[in-house]
Amino acid sequence: MNSPATYLHWGFILISIPNLLVIGGMVVLFGIALVAPFPHGDKDDDGHN
Amino acid sequence: METKTTMDTTKPGPSSWTLRVRQLLERRLPMDHLLPDRQPYYVGSWVYVFGVITIAAVGWVVLSGVVLAFMGPQWWHDSRLGRFFNSMHFWSVQLFFIFMVLHLWGQYFMAGWRHGRASTWLIGVVIFGISILTAFTGYLSQQNFDAQYIAINAKDAMNAAGAGAFFNVLNFGQMYGLHVMLLPIGVILLVALHIVMVRMRGVVKPIDAEGAARS
Numbered sequence: 001m002n003s004p005a006t007y008l009h010w011g012f013i014l015i016s017i018p019n020l021l022v023i024g025g026m027v028v029l030f031g032i033a034l035v036a037p038f039p040h041g042d043k044d045d046d047g048h049n
Numbered sequence: 050m051e052t053k054t055t056m057d058t059t060k061p062g063p064s065s066w067t068l069r070v071r072q073l074l075e076r077r078l079p080m081d082h083l084l085p086d087r088q089p090y091y092v093g094s095w096v097y098v099f100g101v102i103t104i105a106a107v108g109w110v111v112l113s114g115v116v117l118a119f120m121g122p123q124w125w126h127d128s129r130l131g132r133f134f135n136s137m138h139f140w141s142v143q144l145f146f147i148f149m150v151l152h153l154w155g156q157y158f159m160a161g162w163r164h165g166r167a168s169t170w171l172i173g174v175v176i177f178g179i180s181i182l183t184a185f186t187g188y189l190s191q192q193n194f195d196a197q198y199i200a201i202n203a204k205d206a207m208n209a210a211g212a213g214a215f216f217n218v219l220n221f222g223q224m225y226g227l228h229v230m231l232l233p234i235g236v237i238l239l240v241a242l243h244i245v246m247v248r249m250r251g252v253v254k255p256i257d258a259e260g261a262a263r264s
Contacts, residue, residue: 022147026147026150026151029151030096030151030154030155032095033094033095033096033098033099033151033155034094034095034096036095038093038094038095040093
């Protein structure tokens with residue numbers, strides 16, 4: 001925790017591994033939110049849950 | 050002799066500004082929109098939950114921040130309970146930013162600014178900007194070596210941007226005042242306005258549903 005983070009460097013892109021992991025985790029979470037089934041109540045006549 | 054008093058009637062005249070404001074609020078903010086018990090059928094995805102988690106996170110940020118402001122830096126560094134509240138403040142901020150950005154991605158891909166919702170989107174952008182400033186002044190208010198390191202490095206960026214004259218990151222009183230008072234008030238008021246605007250217009254229809262309705 002008290003040492004500097006390791007950085008990845010490709011061309012003009014410079015990012016620390018902890019930041020990359022957080023962004024990767026957010027992308028995965030967003031993907032799961034899109035495909036995971038959402039618990040639904042029954043739809044009523046005017047199209048509401 | 051006839052006497053006239055202003056207390057004759059309880060009915061307000063048409064010139065009453067309180068009546069006009071009340072009628073405007075009743076027209077623009079009906080309670081069944083503000084506190085709905087049902088949602089349209091398309092509000093059935095976890096993507097819609099990101100905004101609510103962001104609100105929950107900001108609630109924890111404010112609550113833990115109030116305790117930290119009341120007890121002071123000695124407490125949040127030296128006592129176990131203080132370090133717990135300090136950590137809770139820090140990690141709720143991490144959750145706030147993570148879910149605010151996920152909410153932003155969700156609204157971007159569903160084009161959440163459609164059908165008169167541009168101002169709601171723009172207020173969200175402003176909240177994002179003020180939140181970054183609030184987090185930055187928070188890092189400067191920690192009262193530890195991290196805060197000093199960030200302040201010393203940030204001052205050159207502030208001066209280069211021309212903001213150094215009125216935003217002095219080496220002035221702890223100014224940074225702490227901004228962090229615990231001015232900027233949080235801005236965030237809280239704008240988040241409240243953002244939520245009211247979402248409730249006034251409801252959740253935007255998915256793009257697919259619109260296409261299907263047109264064809």
